Amino acid sequence: MAVIRANAIDIHYQYLGSGEKTVVFHHGLIMDNLSSWYFTLGTRVSGFARALMYDLRGHGKTQRPESGYTLPDFVADLAALLDGLGLVDPVYLVGNSFGGILNLAFALAYPERTAGIVLIDAHIGDSGFAADMTETLSLEGDARDRAIAASFKTWLGRHSSRKRNRLADNAHGLVYGTSLVHDIRNFRPISEHSLAEIACPVLAIYGEHSDIRDKGEILKSLLPQCDFRVIKGCTHSVIWEATEELCEQVTRWLTCQ
Amino acid sequence: MIMEESLKGNILETVAGFIRDVIGEDYMDDMDIVLETTFADDLEMESIEIVEFAEKIRDHYGERVDFAQWLSAMELDAIIHLSVAEVVDYIDSCLT
Numbered sequence: 001m002a003v004i005r006a007n008a009i010d011i012h013y014q015y016l017g018s019g020e021k022t023v024v025f026h027h028g029l030i031m032d033n034l035s036s037w038y039f040t041l042g043t044r045v046s047g048f049a050r051a052l053m054y055d056l057r058g059h060g061k062t063q064r065p066e067s068g069y070t071l072p073d074f075v076a077d078l079a080a081l082l083d084g085l086g087l088v089d090p091v092y093l094v095g096n097s098f099g100g101i102l103n104l105a106f107a108l109a110y111p112e113r114t115a116g117i118v119l120i121d122a123h124i125g126d127s128g129f130a131a132d133m134t135e136t137l138s139l140e141g142d143a144r145d146r147a148i149a150a151s152f153k154t155w156l157g158r159h160s161s162r163k164r165n166r167l168a169d170n171a172h173g174l175v176y177g178t179s180l181v182h183d184i185r186n187f188r189p190i191s192e193h194s195l196a197e198i199a200c201p202v203l204a205i206y207g208e209h210s211d212i213r214d215k216g217e218i219l220k221s222l223l224p225q226c227d228f229r230v231i232k233g234c235t236h237s238v239i240w241e242a243t244e245e246l247c248e249q250v251t252r253w254l255t256c257q
Numbered sequence: 258m259i260m261e262e263s264l265k266g267n268i269l270e271t272v273a274g275f276i277r278d279v280i281g282e283d284y285m286d287d288m289d290i291v292l293e294t295t296f297a298d299d300l301e302m303e304s305i306e307i308v309e310f311a312e313k314i315r316d317h318y319g320e321r322v323d324f325a326q327w328l329s330a331m332e333l334d335a336i337i338h339l340s341v342a343e344v345v346d347y348i349d350s351c352l353t
Contacts, residue, residue, distance in 0.1 A: 001309060014308060016325060035304035038311070039336070043329035060305045 001061060006080035007073075012061035013054035013081065014038060017046025021115075023092045023254060024078070025053045026099025029133075030180075031171050033060030036239065041094065044247045048255055052091075054081060056102075058174045069183040071125070075105050082113065090115035092254060096239050101125040104190060107198050116201040116257055118250055121238045124215045125190035134185045195222050202226040203253045205246065207234030227253065264352065268345045275313040276341075279306045292342035307336075314348070322351045 003010050014034060023045050025037040034042075034053040045051045055062035057077055058069065082091065092115050093103040100122020107114040123129045174180055202223055206216040208230050220228035229249065234241045273290035280300060288299070296302045302310070307328075314324045327347055328336060 001312065014312065033305045035308045038308045038325060039304070039329045043325050046325075055305075061309070 003061075004081065004084045006084045007077045009057055009063040009065055009077070011054055011057070011063070011077065011081055013052060013085075014042075016042055016051045016053070017049060019049040021049035021092060021254070021257075022087055022089070023049050023051050023094060024082075025051065026093065026095035026102045027053075027056065027059070028097035028099055029056075030059075030174060032097075035060070036096065037094075040239070040243055041247050041250060044251050045094075045254065048251070049092075052085070052087075056099075058178055058180060059170070064170075064174060064178060066177065067179040067183075069178060069180040071101065071105050071187065072109075073183075074102050075109050078102070078106055079110060079113075092116045092118065092257070094118040094120070094250065095122055096120040097236070098123055101129065101190070104195065104198065107200060108190070108194055111199065114200050116254075117198070117203070118253065119202065119204040119216070119219070120246065120250075121206050121210050121212065121234075121236050122204070122215065123212060124195065124219060125187075126192070126215070126218070127189040130184065130187035130189060133187070192218070192222055195219065198223055199225075201257060203250065204228045205238060205249060206230055207236055207238045207241065208232045209234065210236045210238070212236065265345055265349050268348050268352075269341065271317065272314075272341060272344055272348070275310055275317075276300065276302075278313065279309045290341060292340065292345065294341045296339045296341075297337045318348065318351070322348050324348075 001012060002014060003012050005011075012034070016038070025034065025042055027033055027036050033055045037051075037053045042051045042053050056074060058064040082088075090113050093106060095101070095103040095118070097120070100119040101124065103114075103117045103119060103122070104125060107117055202219065202225060204216045204219050204226055206213045206229070213230065216228050216230075220226045231238055231242045231245060238246055269290075269292065276290055280302065288294075290300075294300060296307065311324045311328070314322055324344075324347075328339075331339075
């Protein structure tokens, strides 16, 4: 298993393909990991670029430290990962849901290392994000587990009926065994003023019926270069509801850059 | 014919070994891995475990077997119901 020590944790990553461009993928929060990309967009992108997928801290096969789940921690992880892998040229960032916030925060912290951003039904890190997440994560016991499961749909995890569901176990450990909930509750929003400073190309794809579609519209109003698109009939789970269309649109956009 | 069966037998042995490595013996519950075994229904493998399995396949067989590409072309339902036999047949087709 490919693991690298970066920012004082062991990060599980996967490379697919090769090429001059590097595209880094960020999955969603809690019930998600790099596998969401591995058999979908990651493989497609590997046909013309180097696709780098990794499990965020506390997720998948990456180490789960007890603390350090603020946005700057996730940004520092990516910077250290790129350094560790010797990736010095600017990279493209693709992010789903929470992964989109990470893309935006990284682009603001390291504009010289960000070639472009793809957001897939992404949160944008405004005050609404912290409020929504806090509401979900403030529930207790089974109610919290149900809310998390409903909010963070995953691929095979949705279909597994076994009692010993390791994905759920991991999510449980992340929510109850780390500072994640505390850190999200104290999330420092990214201001619209800051977002407006992002200068790289941005593709923002949202589901027509997504409850956060307005985030894409906000981005479009702040960033003239933002290519904002809506996929009909989809909710927040665009990545699963319109996988093929999404792959086509994103790969076409990336190859044109 | 005998050689073909032998190759498939070797592939099955290799694949079964990788599955045991990924899942861990503690979770196997004495389950035999045979051609009819399915990844999701029988083994209840999570998607991140299938990634780990794919990495082992790539490391072992090299670029001749592009397991990730093969899976990415499948519909979700097909992956859910994927059997060991299908994987063995696919690897066999790449090697012969």
